[in-house]
Structures are given as C-alpha cells and as structure tokens.
Amino acid sequence: MTTTSTIxxxxxxxxxxxxxxxxxxxxxxxxxxxxxxxxxxxxxxxTFFALLGPSGCGKTTTLRMIAGLEQPTSGTISIGxxxxxxxxxxxxxxxxxxxxxxxxxxMTVLDNVAFGLKRKRVGDSVARAKAALEMVELQHLAAxxxxxxxxxxxxxxxxxxALVNRPAVLLLDxxxxxxxxxxxxxxxxxxxxxxxxxxxxxxxxxHDQEEAMTMADTVAVMNKGKIEQxxxxxxxxxLPRTAFVANFLGKSNLMPGSVTEDLGNAVAVDVAxxxxxxxxxxxxxxxxxxxxxxxxxxxRVLNLSDEYSPSANMLTGTVLDASFTGVSTxxxxxxxxIGTLATFSQNMGQAPARRGDTVRxxxxxxxxxxxxxxxxxxxxxxxx
Amino acid sequence: xRQKFGRWFIPVAGGLAFIYxxxxxxxxxxxxFNDAGRTNLEWRGFTLDNWKxxxxxxxxxxxxxxxxxxxxxxxxFATVLGTCVALGLVRYKFKFRNTAxxxxxxxxxxxxxxxxxxxxxxFLNLGWELGFSTIVISHIIFCMSFVVVTVxxxxxxxxxxxxxxxxxxxxxPITTFWKVTFPLLLPGIVxxxxxxxxxxxxxxxxxxxxxxxxxxxPKFIYVSATRGxxxxxxxxxxxxxxxxxxxxVTSQVIAYRRRKALAAR
Amino acid sequence: xxxxxxxxxxxKNRGPQDLRSEEExxxxxxxxxxxxxxxxxxxxVLALFFAAPVMVLLGMSLYARPPGAEIGEFVPAxxxxxxxxxxxxxxEVFLRSFLFALIATVAALLIGYPMAYLVAVRLRGRQLMQxxxxxxxxxxxxxxxILRTQAWKQILSDEGPVVTVLRAIxxxxxxxxxxxxxxxxxxxxxxxxxxxMMLPIYANLDRLDTNxxxxxxxxxxxPLTTFFKVTLPLSxxxxxxxxxxxFIPAAGDYVNAAxxxxxxDTAMIGQIIDSRFFKVVDYPGASALSFIxxxxxxxxxxxxxKRFGTKELF
Numbered sequence: 026m027t028t029t030s031t032i033x034x035x036x037x038x039x040x041x042x043x044x045x046x047x048x049x050x051x052x053x054x055x056x057x058x059x060x061x062x063x064x065x066x067x068x069x070x071x072t073f074f075a076l077l078g079p080s081g082c083g084k085t086t087t088l089r090m091i092a093g094l095e096q097p098t099s100g101t102i103s104i105g106x107x108x109x110x111x112x113x114x115x116x117x118x119x120x121x122x123x124x125x126x127x128x129x130x131x132m133t134v135l136d137n138v139a140f141g142l143k144r145k146r147v148g149d150s151v152a153r154a155k156a157a158l159e160m161v162e163l164q165h166l167a168a169x170x171x172x173x174x175x176x177x178x179x180x181x182x183x184x185x186x187a188l189v190n191r192p193a194v195l196l197l198d199x200x201x202x203x204x205x206x207x208x209x210x211x212x213x214x215x216x217x218x219x220x221x222x223x224x225x226x227x228x229x230x231x232h233d234q235e236e237a238m239t240m241a242d243t244v245a246v247m248n249k250g251k252i253e254q255x256x257x258x259x260x261x262x263x264l265p266r267t268a269f270v271a272n273f274l275g276k277s278n279l280m281p282g283s284v285t286e287d288l289g290n291a292v293a294v295d296v297a298x299x300x301x302x303x304x305x306x307x308x309x310x311x312x313x314x315x316x317x318x319x320x321x322x323x324x325r326v327l328n329l330s331d332e333y334s335p336s337a338n339m340l341t342g343t344v345l346d347a348s349f350t351g352v353s354t355x356x357x358x359x360x361x362x363i364g365t366l367a368t369f370s371q372n373m374g375q376a377p378a379r380r381g382d383t384v385r386x387x388x389x390x391x392x393x394x395x396x397x398x399x400x401x402x403x404x405x406x407x408x409x
Numbered sequence: 410x411r412q413k414f415g416r417w418f419i420p421v422a423g424g425l426a427f428i429y430x431x432x433x434x435x436x437x438x439x440x441x442f443n444d445a446g447r448t449n450l451e452w453r454g455f456t457l458d459n460w461k462x463x464x465x466x467x468x469x470x471x472x473x474x475x476x477x478x479x480x481x482x483x484x485x486f487a488t489v490l491g492t493c494v495a496l497g498l499v500r501y502k503f504k505f506r507n508t509a510x511x512x513x514x515x516x517x518x519x520x521x522x523x524x525x526x527x528x529x530x531x532f533l534n535l536g537w538e539l540g541f542s543t544i545v546i547s548h549i550i551f552c553m554s555f556v557v558v559t560v561x562x563x564x565x566x567x568x569x570x571x572x573x574x575x576x577x578x579x580x581x582p583i584t585t586f587w588k589v590t591f592p593l594l595l596p597g598i599v600x601x602x603x604x605x606x607x608x609x610x611x612x613x614x615x616x617x618x619x620x621x622x623x624x625x626x627p628k629f630i631y632v633s634a635t636r637g638x639x640x641x642x643x644x645x646x647x648x649x650x651x652x653x654x655x656x657x658v659t660s661q662v663i664a665y666r667r668r669k670a671l672a673a674r
Numbered sequence: 675x676x677x678x679x680x681x682x683x684x685x686k687n688r689g690p691q692d693l694r695s696e697e698e699x700x701x702x703x704x705x706x707x708x709x710x711x712x713x714x715x716x717x718x719v720l721a722l723f724f725a726a727p728v729m730v731l732l733g734m735s736l737y738a739r740p741p742g743a744e745i746g747e748f749v750p751a752x753x754x755x756x757x758x759x760x761x762x763x764x765x766e767v768f769l770r771s772f773l774f775a776l777i778a779t780v781a782a783l784l785i786g787y788p789m790a791y792l793v794a795v796r797l798r799g800r801q802l803m804q805x806x807x808x809x810x811x812x813x814x815x816x817x818x819x820i821l822r823t824q825a826w827k828q829i830l831s832d833e834g835p836v837v838t839v840l841r842a843i844x845x846x847x848x849x850x851x852x853x854x855x856x857x858x859x860x861x862x863x864x865x866x867x868x869x870x871m872m873l874p875i876y877a878n879l880d881r882l883d884t885n886x887x888x889x890x891x892x893x894x895x896x897p898l899t900t901f902f903k904v905t906l907p908l909s910x911x912x913x914x915x916x917x918x919x920x921f922i923p924a925a926g927d928y929v930n931a932a933x934x935x936x937x938x939d940t941a942m943i944g945q946i947i948d949s950r951f952f953k954v955v956d957y958p959g960a961s962a963l964s965f966i967x968x969x970x971x972x973x974x975x976x977x978x979x980k981r982f983g984t985k986e987l988f
Contacts, residue, residue: 094573114576127574131592141578423792426785433825494716501709512720518975520926522944526964530734531727550723607815630820646817653816661805
C-alpha cells in the first residue's frame with residue numbers, strides 16, 4: 026500500500042534534521058561536589074557520539090543538562106547555533122531515551138509514543154506513532170501497557186517514543202543497561218543501523234567501553250567531570266594519551282621509566298634497566314620521565330630458545346598465571362623490577378607456557394605508546 | 410508434621426478471623442428480617458416489612474442522610490486538602506518541614522475522645538453553634554491526616570523520571586501534572602477518599618462531642634441502644650454493607666477480567 | 675498496585691553512574707513557592723482546628739470554679755489542683771484503659787497477622803480472591819460499628835447462643851455472664867480495631883519477596899524458623915504501625931465499655947471524659963483528663979518508637 030509507505034517515510038526523520046550541539050565551558054556543581062568541570066565540546070550534526078566513563082564521572086549530568094533537566098552552574102549549551110541554556114526541557118528540540126525507559130505505566134504503548142506529538146499538537150499524531158512503532162517492529166503491541174512488555178520491547182518503545190518527534194539531538198542514557206548480554210548485542214546493531222538510517226545526532230552515555238566502541242563514530246572518555254580524550258574508537262584504543270584512557274578503554278601494560286637516547290624519530294626509555302623504544306609521534310614527552318605503554322595483544326610470548334627480531338622491545342619474566350580461553354592463552358608475567366604484565370598468545374597450536382616457566386615477551390617499537398612521566402599507572406584500572 | 414501444620418494453620422486461622430469479623434454482620438442481617446416491633450432484641454418471626462419500609466422508624470433515615478452528607482462533604486475537603494499537603498511535603502523544601510510533619514502525625518496519635526473534647530472546647534470558646542458544620546470540620550481533621558499519609562506514600566514511590574520524561578516530550582509542568590502525575594496518584598487518592606468516607610460515616614465519638622442536637626446514623630443507633638434499636642437500622646446497616654460489597658467487588662471483577670483479557674492477547 | 679517486580683526494577687534502573695543520592699535528586703526539584711501554596715490551606719485547617727483546640731483544652735483544664743457559681747460556670751485561672759483531683763480520682767481507670775487496650779492490641783495482632791499473611795502471601799497472584807477478602811475487611815465500616823458492637827452484645831447476652839453453649843459444656847458456670855464483663859469489653863475492642871491492625875501488616879507483607887522464604891528453606895530453616903527469623907522481622911514496620919493504630923484508639927475508646935461493660939469494674943477513661951463533659955458539666959476536670967490521656971499516650975508512643983522504632987512510622 027502506498028499510503029502506509031508514505032506515512033512510514035514521513036515518520037522517519039530526515040537526515041537534515043540533526044543539528045550541531047555545542048557546549049561551552051559548562052560546569053555543574055551540586056553543593057560541594059563538582060559533577061561537570063568546565064566542559065567544552067562540539068558534536069557535529071548527524072554523528073553517533075558516545076560519552077564513556079565510569080560511574081560518577083559526570084556523563085549523566087552532562088546528558089541531563091543537554092536535555093534541560095538540569096541547569097548548568099555556568100557555561101552555555103547551544104543546539105544548531107541557538108543558545109538553549111535557559112530553555113526548559115519541554116521547549117527543547119531534544120529527546121531522551123531514559124535508562125529506566127520511564128515509559129508511562131498508565132498509558133498504552135501507542136499513547137506513550139504519541140505523547141510528544143500530541144503535546145506539539147501535530148495533526149496526525151496517532152498515524153505517525155503507529156509508523157514509528159512499525160519501525161521498531163512493535164506495531165502488534167500498540168494496545169498493551171508497558172508493564173506487559175519484555176525489557177527489550179520496552180527499550181524499543183522508549184526509542185520510538187523519542188525518535189518519532191524528530192529531535193535535533195537524541196540522547197540515550199545507558200539505554201541498554203538493563204538488557205542481558207545477547208539482547209544488548211542485538212540492540213547495539215539495531216540502534217546503530219537506525220541512526221545511520223535517520224541520520225540524527227545521537228548522544229549515547231555509557232560505562233561499557235565495548236558498547237561505545239562498537240556503536241559510536243566519536244567517543245569521548247570522561248573522568249571526574251572532564252573529558253580525558255576524544256576521538257574515533259580506533260584512534261583512542263591504539264593511541265591513548267592518558268593512563269586513565271589506557272586502562273579504562275581495554276587493558277594496558279604501563280611501565281614508568283626515563284628517556285635515555287634520542288633516536289631521531291624515536292626515543293629509547295630505560296625502564297628498570299631494560300631498554301624500550303617508542304616512536305616520538307606516539308609519545309607525549311620526549312625527554313625526562315616517561316611511561317611506556319603497550320597493549321597486551323601486541324606482545325608475543327616466546328620461549329627462551331625462540332628467535333626474535335633484534336629491533337623489537339624485549340622483556341624476560343616468569344609466568345605467574347596462564348589461563349587457556351580457547352582462542353588464546355592469557356598470561357600474567359612477573360618481570361623483575363617492573364612488576365606484573367598481562368599478555369595474550371593466540372592459539373596457533375603451539376604448546377602454551379606453564380606457570381613458573383621463564384618466557385620472553387617481545388613487541389615492535391611502533392606498538393609502544395608514551396604517556397606523561399607523572400601519569401599514575403593504575404588510574405582507571407578499577408573504574409566501572 | 411511441621412510442614413503440614415504450617416500448611417493448614419494459616420488458612421484455618423485466617424479464615425476463622427474473617428468469620429469472627431463477619432459474625433456481627435450476619436447477626437445484623439438476620440435480625441433485619443425480624444418482626445420486631447419496638448425492640449429488636451429477640452427473634453419474633455420472619456418479615457420483609459422492615460426492608461419494604463426502611464424509613465419506618467422515626468429519625469432513622471434522616472440520620473442516615475445526615476451521615477451520608479457529612480461523609481461526602483468531609484471526604485471532598487479532606488481529600489483535596491490532604492492531597493495538596495502530601496504533594497507539597499514530598500516535592501518541595503520548607504523551613505518548617507518538621508513542624509508540618511508533626512502537625513500531620515499528631516491527630517493520628519491522639520485518641521478520638523481527646524480530639525473530640527478539644528474541638529468542643531474550641532467551638533465553645535469561639536461560640537459556634539454545634540451542628541452540621543462543626544461535625545464536618547471535626548471529620549476533616551482526622552480524615553485529612555489519613556489522606557496525607559496514604560497519598561504521601563504514593564507520591565514518594567512515584568518515579569521522578571516519569572515526570573522528567575513528560576517534560577522531555579514537550580509537556581509543560583501543568584500538562585505533566587494532569588497527564589502523568591495525577592493519573593498515577595489517582596489510585597492512592599481514591600483509596601484515601603474511600604477510607605475517609607468510611608471513617609467519617611462510621612465515626613461516633615468525635616461526632617458525639619461536636620454534634621449538639623444534630624443526629625447522625627451512628628449517633629442515632631447509640632442513643633436508641635438504651636431503648637432498643639429498631640429493625641430498620643439493621644436494614645440500613647445491612648444494605649450499606651451489601652452496597653459497599655457490590656460496588657467494590659464489581660469493580661474488582663471488571664479489573665480482573667480486563668487483566669485476564671489483556672494477558673490472553 | 676505496585677508489584678515487587680516493578681519496584682525492584684525501578685531501583686535497579688536508577689543506575690550506578692548517578693552519584694547523587696535520592697535526597698539530592700529530590701531536593702533539586704523542591705524549589706519555588708508552589709509547595710508553600712500547596713500546604714498552606716491544609717496546615718491552616720490543622721492549626722486552627724487541631725493545634726489551637728489542644729491549646730484551648732490545656733487552658734480550660736486550668737479553669738477554676740468560683741465559689742457559689744452555677745453548674746458549668748468557670749473562670750480562667752491557673753488551677754493546677756484540677757490535675758491532682760482527677761488523677762487521684764481516676765488513676766485506676768487510666769490503668770485499666772491501658773491494660774484493656776494492651777490486651778486488645780495483642781489479641782488483634784494474633785488474629786490479624788494470620789489474616790494478613792493469608793491474603794498477602796498465601797493468596798498472592800490470586801487477585802480476585804485477595805480483592806474480595808480486603809473488601810470484606812473494609813465493608814463492615816459501612817454497617818456502623820455501634821450497630822456491630824450492639825450485635826455482639828446480643829450475641830453474647832445471657833439468652834444468646836454463646837452463653838447457652840458455654841453453660842451447657844460447663845465452661846461457664848450456670849449463672850455466669852459474658853456481657854457486662856471485662857472480657858466482653860476487650861473482645862469488643864479487639865473486634866473493632868482489627869482492621870487497623872490487619873491493613874498495615876497486609877500492606878507490608880504484600881511487598882515481601884517470597885524468594886527469601888525459599889532461600890531460608892534452602893538454608894535448612896524449618897517453616898517455623900523461617901517465619902520467626904525472616905518473615906516476622908521483615909514485617910516489623912507493618913506490625914509496628916498496626917499496633918499503634920490499634921492501641922491509640924482502643925485506649926481512648928468508650929463505646930465498647932459503655933455497651934459491653936458494666937458501671938463498676940470495666941469503666942474506661944473515655945467514658946469518664948464523656949460524662950465529665952456532658953453529665954457532670956465539669957469542663958476543667960474533663961479537659962485535664964483529656965490532656966493527661968493525650969500526654970500519656972504520646973509518651974507511651976515515644977517510648978515504643980525509641981524501643982522498637984522504625985523511621986517510617988505511618
């Protein structure tokens with residue numbers, strides 16, 4: 026039927042309807058606690074942007090200020106070039122998918138989805154709400170109450186309820202937090218494809234680094250009310266600039282030492298008597314104290330008899346623990362003077378090293394990254 | 410053995426308790442059919458006359474109407490005032506919050522004689538004539554505290570995110586209240602109103618202090634008790650009980666059917 | 675009705691990333707004058723018709739009767755002797771009232787708890803049955819409690835079925851009575867305030883997570899142990915509210931004593947206050963008695979709260 030398809034198309038917000046979001050020097054204080062500290066941030070139109078951080082880092086407060094549910098203590102927020110700092114939430118072209126979904130329990134699914142359109146006095150609100158439910162494949166449940174739906178279904182209703190209004194910016198507050206692992210994966214893919222399809226600006230708040238990396242074009246890692254580092258997921262992972270990012274986003278081995286030689290486009294660092302090399306363009310500082318980092322999967326685990334490239338960085342240690350996971354074996358290796366390092370060895374049929382064995386770990390200098398010498402190597406390790 | 414004891418003890422004890430609760434009702438019901446004459450104390454034979462002419466005894470229907478009117482007026486005032494107070498106390502900050510809390514709780518911790526006596530002292534002091542209005546005021550006081558307590562529990566269990574969601578979806582604060590907050594509080598408000606009405610309708614002690622010559626249904630029965638309560642009072646008592654039962658059971662059954670129908674879909 | 679599932683999910687969904695406490699979240703919204711406008715009318719009514727009357731009562735309790743004055747004529751004074759007079763005359767009645775109320779409260783607890791447990795736990799999920807039993811609990815309010823008390827009087831009367839049976843099986847001597855005894859008064863009190871005991875306990879047990887009972891059973895507790903170690907402690911707030919809501923009105927009640935008791939050894943303080951006001955027309959004495967009753971009950975409630983207290987009283 027042509028009519029349904031036109032309605033359906035209409036219900037899908039146009040790619041052009043997204044808008045730039047700009048936060049300038051935004052600070053939010055709750056009595057003696059600073060939740061967001063002088064945050065400046067630009068999210069270009071049509072991007073899938075993730076705010077990633079541990080609990081209490083201020084990401085939810087940031088989201089609530091964008092939604093208008095919280096007033097910044099200072100600073101301005103603008104959407105599409107227009108200052109909305111003082112605008113109450115019900116006058117902002119922003120919609121939120123709440124973590125708890127916050128579906129109205131006394132209304133049917135359809136009434137929930139049509140709620141925003143009715144407030145805006147959109148003429149064919151019911152038809153549009155139906156089309157939005159179709160988009161999330163829940164049209165058959167339109168007459169139910171939210172309590173009668175499963176968690177995944179409620180999540181999709183919440184999404185439809187927000188999307189149907191074609192907001193300039195769509196905010197997602199840990200929208201997948203209450204779902205089980207399998208459903209999470211499925212919804213991640215669905216959310217990403219819906220965003221690509223509708224082309225809206227999505228701002229996704231999460232503490233799950235894997236979720237942020239799979240879905241977002243740009244990830245901002247937040248810690249203690251500030252953005253630690255921002256960029257494309259791969260860039261953040263491959264080249265973390267702070268110990269917090271290195272530890273919170275995946276795992277890292279961080280080894281403090283001091284720069285001893287300038288090798289042109291690389292520097293050599295002395296770490297407890299070991300000479301480790303890292304490229305200059307991957308290091309924050311090129312002299313004095315420095316922290317050398319390397320991701321566990323970038324290292325190779327070798328027996329003492331195995332050969333290795335002379336240009337590679339090499340450390341020798343004793344296996345403290347080896348756990349076989351099928352795809353790989355994970356090792357904890359004690360290196361004298363440095364401490365315990367983590368590494369993987371992919372299952373290529375070789376006999377894994379055992380606990381107590383002495384092994385060599387090698388990696389190409391190009392995989393090293395350098396952090397500021399004052400960085401606290403454990404920062405962000407236990408953050409959730 | 411123990412397992413079995415536990416299994417039958419609760420239903421038997423609970424069931425007996427319900428029977429205990431209903432024995433006097435059954436007695437009232439049976440004696441509403443008594444061919445009693447002036448005093449309805451012993452069984453004199455079956456008759457439908459009392460049910461055919463429930464207003465047959467002097468003053469019985471007048472006092473019933475008075476009680477119903479008082480109940481309705483007091484309930485409306487108590488529910489509106491109490492709901493506002495509950496909303497205000499949960500949602501807003503005050504300097505005199507603890508004083509306000511105390512003022513709400515104290516009437517609940519005050520025995521009815523004291524409430525009645527103090528109000529009487531106040532009315533005597535103000536020189537007000539006792540009657541309909543003084544009864545209504547006294548009922549508003551004790552009903553309102555119950556309403557505040559009931560509705561407040563409901564307000565504090567309301568998820569604040571729902572109101573935020575409404576605001577996020579372009580609803581102004583006033584629209585949010587009527588479309589989201591109020592409908593979600595309604596079951597609590599209705600329950601509080603029903604309880605208020607029941608307590609007002611059934612109150613004797615406070616009413617007795619503040620009614621002067623004005624008669625209510627409980628007062629009528631208390632006064633008649635010395636001479637003998639007419640069988641018509643039993644008719645009205647039974648009818649009110651059955652009416653309350655029918656109204657609530659019907660609404661329960663309808664709600665139950667609707668739930669079943671929804672679940673079946 | 676909010677189910678346990680809904681509530682626990684709501685709690686879970688509040689999420690760990692929000693550092694602010696519940697208090698702070700709520701405090702954020704408590705701004706503006708609206709709140710004041712909301713509570714002022716109700717508070718004004720309470721101040722005018724509850725707080726002020728209690729003060730008037732206190733004042734009146736200190737009035738004096740000038741020599742040679744007519745009945746009911748008093749002048750404002752600070753006659754503290756009124757208190758000594760009424761305490762001297764009625765301390766036994768106070769004691770009796772509290773004793774009766776205490777026995778009735780315990781009896782109502784013993785009867786009301788199984789009722790509440792039956793409806794809230796055993797019949798969980800059977801909403802129709804639950805609804806009907808709850809209605810049966812409330813509906814008697816509408817048939818007038820004086821009518822029901824009067825019905826008890828007749829059921830327990832010397833010619834009634836209960837006394838006849840008890841005499842026949844010789845539990846009661848051939849000339850024994852049930853009406854006009856302390857026993858009848860306490861029975862009446864228990865009966866009349868049973869719903870006030872049962873409803874708070876029901877409301878509490880309704881939220882009881884039955885998984886806890888299974889967990890307790892799984893950890894080798896017998897059903898009886900489970901009850902005393904898990905169910906009862908968890909339902910204490912309900913029991914607490916129920917006992918207060920039963921004890922307070924029972925201690926001040928006089929209808930049961932008037933209808934089911936006698937004039938000699940079952941009089942309760944409410945009766946005395948009523949007759950001091952209306953028959954003897956001794957306003958200061960009646961006011962003093964009322965005030966003592968109020969203070970005693972508040973004191974008992976305070977001790978009770980301190981001893982067993984939960985914060986969420988009502």
